[in-house]
Amino acid sequence: MPATLRDVAERAQVSIRTVSNVMRGYTHVSDRTRTRVLAAVEELDYRPNPAARTLRTGRTGMLALIVPEIDVPYFSALARDVIAAAAELDFRVMIDQTGHDHERERELLTGDDREMLFDGVLFSPLVTQAELLEMNPSTRIPLVLLGEHDFDDRFDHVAIDNVRAAHDAVRHLLERGRTRIAAIGAQPQEQYATPQxxxxxxxxxxxxxxxEPNPGHTRSAAHYSRADGYAAATELLRLDPRPDAILCFSDLLAMGAMRAVFDAGLTVPDDVAIVGIDDIEEGHYSRPTLTSVSLDTAFIAEHAVARIAARIEEPDLPPEQIVAPHALHVRESSGG
Amino acid sequence: MPATLRDVAERAQVSIRTVSNVMRGYTHVSDRTRTRVLAAVEELDYRPNPAARTLRTGRTGMLALIVPEIDVPYFSALARDVIAAAAELDFRVMIDQTGHDHERERELLTGDDREMLFDGVLFSPLVTQAELLEMNPSTRIPLVLLGEHDFDDRFDHVAIDNVRAAHDAVRHLLERGRTRIAAIGAQPQEQYATPQxxxxxxxxxxxxxxxEPNPGHTRSAAHYSRADGYAAATELLRLDPRPDAILCFSDLLAMGAMRAVFDAGLTVPDDVAIVGIDDIEEGHYSRPTLTSVSLDTAFIAEHAVARIAARIEEPDLPPEQIVAPHALHVRESSGG
Structure with a gap:
């Protein structure tokens, strides 16, 4: 059994803290004490944790969470829940953001040197399955995909049913008597799965x-941001006849769209009903409050962390697809 | 010089990927290849990175960012900027949240085993200086404090001038002719520096x-959340005479307060002007848009990361206090 900090402290007849200080090179330890500690380290062939533990076990106790932008409320809520779920299983979480940069995603996933910092990766990707497969699955560390649903069974993933989520939102608008229903959030590039x-x-x-869907009623959004929602809604409001409802593929888009309706001298929901997807807290306090489809971030986080923990233990587990629940919350922006 | 992955690959006459696969225990490598790789590993005394690098250099290339709640917009914006600034210096960032739990803070700062995972810690603390000092500075890894400003010169910290920030906001309300100015965000516990x-x-x-400040015009808020802002503002609106303005110590408090004014049948800013602190993007799109004091998270992040990098290189640097700029942005909620 490898020597521990405690063994070194006992051998050198100093406190564990003192050993720790010496190992870290702090200069306020006396030369005599330092010499005694370093002698004990050598005699016992002591290697500091966690690097020593990593070498012994191949584990770091660290998960990586890779998201496009940490300051998007959906992703910061997801990060909150992932950190909490990981702590339950004694993992800590490193967070990195790709900034919607394909190259950065590739780098994060394939960096040979870096990936060994983590036992596993939770990844909310923009890349397609084809690109993920190109990254040669045999060299990947344990990976669980989040928030997408078009990957086949070669990957674990945890996601909502995006088709049903959007369907439920539009059905609600139809039931409220809206017929000219527009959508904001289609992407210019075809590789993104969620908007499709x-x-x-x-x-x-x-x-x-x-x-029959009206092609003029579908607007793309490069980012799911307030600014893109504002710009796309402003365009839609100029159509004649004007849409009487807008489904926004994220709540941030919806926040921008609501402000655009207001700035055009119109009202939500009387002139234009608005529905979002994400159910972020902002929409519970906005004027009007926002009807939205909630994605259960706690469910996604718990299942993703449990899955990556299982895969770390047993790398050959067959991949699993876990569908997270969603629910429509009707509020003022659609007449609730 | 220690052997590298490349050395092992050359010796074993296989690709670097194959060595990497063997080191990680993947089972799809043939037994013959595995034996050859493991023999080369032994002959060259190869130790995988980054654990080996950590043992050699005592560095992990990892910073820890510890915040109360990652899903509070101010902290997620700060995290975004810290991750970006750290990447420039080739550091990655582990994020942990304390959930306003004093015990958890203590645990994160003093965990003997865990702290060696990080080269340095950026910490937005709730604990007081006395408590930080209790954690015996001699055992601390490099630490830079964020967002506070009552620590003396025994710690590095990067913070705005909170006194001036609040002063500037109130002065603006006075200039708009408001005289019954309330404040939301004082804390029940005295140890928190920012609210003080x-x-x-x-x-x-x-x-x-x-x-003369009216004690009845100052409301506490356990968390700087929309819910706490809503509750505190609802109380203030029942006073007679009613406040004609409210300074909220965070934008989330202000969002809750604005909705409370609306739900009370009153208007912002005509009946009650509202000013926040943080300048989060939400307030640029809300109805009305929110007057707020911006804290320069990019400045804070860049300086904090540069400072921790310097302290990692030279642990005995004298502590430094860096004051980040702030600026008042006048918008609709105060008649802008």
Whole structure:
């Protein structure tokens, strides 16, 4: 059994703190004490934790969480829940953000040297399955994907059913008598899965109601930000006839859209009903409060962390797809 | 010079990836290849990175950022900027949250085993200086404090001038003709520095205008949340005479307060002007938009990361106090 800090302290007849100070090179330890500690370290072949533990076990006790932007409320709520769920299993969480940069994603996933810092990675990706597979799965550390749902069974992932989520939101607007329902959040690049799925759900609900989707009613958004929601809604409000409802693929888009309706001299929901997806707390206090589809970040975090812990123990587990629940919360922005 | 992954690969006549796979215990490598790689590892006494690097250098390339709650917009914006600034210096960032739990803070700062995971810690603390000093500075790893300003020169810290920030906000309300100015965000416990300093700035500005602070106009808030802002503002609106302005010590408090004014059948700013502190993006789109004091999170992050990097290189540097700039942004909620 390798020597511990305690063994060294006993051998050198000093406190554990003193050994720790010497190991870290603090200069306020007397030369005599330092010499005694270093002698004990050598005699016992002591290696400091956690590096020594990492060498022995191949484990660091650290998970990486990779998200596009940590300051987007959905991702900061997810990070909050992942940190809490990881702590329960005695993991700590390193967070990195890709800033919607494909190259940065690739770098984070393939960096040979770096990946050994982590026992596993929770990844909310922009890249497609094809690109992930290109990163040669045989060299990957344990990986659980979050928030996407078009990956086949070669990867673990935890995600909501994006098609149903968008479908439920549009159905609600149809039930409120809206017929010219627009959507904000389609992406210019085809590789992003979430917007594709949400667009599919949006179109499905319209078709079920006998309404052929109007291509002019679908607006893209490079980022799911307030600014993009504001800009896209401003465009939609200029159409004639004007849409009487907008489904926004994120709550931040919806916040921007609501302000755009207001700045155009119109009202939510009387002139234009607005529904978001994410159910962030901001929408519980906004004027009007925001109808939104909640994604259960606590569920996603708990299941993702449990899954990565299992995969770390047993790397050959068959991949698993876990569908997180979602629920529509009707508030003032759709007449609730 | 210690052997590298490349050395092992050359000796074993396999690719670097294969060595990496063997080191990580992947089972899909053939037994013959595995044996050859392990023989090369032994001959060269190879130790995998970064654990080996950590043992050689005592460095992990990892910083810890410890905040109360990662999903509070101010802290997620700060985390975004810290991750970016750290990446510039080739550090990665582990994030942990204390959840306003004193015990958890103590644990994070004193855990003997754990702290060696990080080269340095950026800490936005709730504990007082006395408590930090109790944690025996001699055992601390490099530490930079964020967001506080009552620590003396025994610690590095990067913070705004909280007294001036609150003072500037109240002065603006006075210039708009408001005289019954309330404040939300004083804390029940005396040990928190930020609320004390902001309260001092609030009272200073009133006294400079010849107004004696009314104790009934100061409300505490256990958390700087929308819910606490809503509750405190609802109480203030019942006073007779009613305050004609409220300084909220965070923008989230202000968001809750604005909704409370609206739910009481009153308007912002006509009946009650509202000013926040933090300048989060939410307040640029809210109805009304929020007047707020911006704290320069990019400045705080850059200086904190530069400082911790310097202290890691040279642990005996004299502590430094860095004051980050702040600026009042006048918007609709105070008649801008």
């Amino acid at each position: 799925q949400r667009t599919a759900g949006y179109e499905l609900a319209l078709r079920e109601a006998g309404i | 300093q902001r309260t001092a700035g609030y009272e200073l500005a009133l006294r400079e205008a010849g107004i």
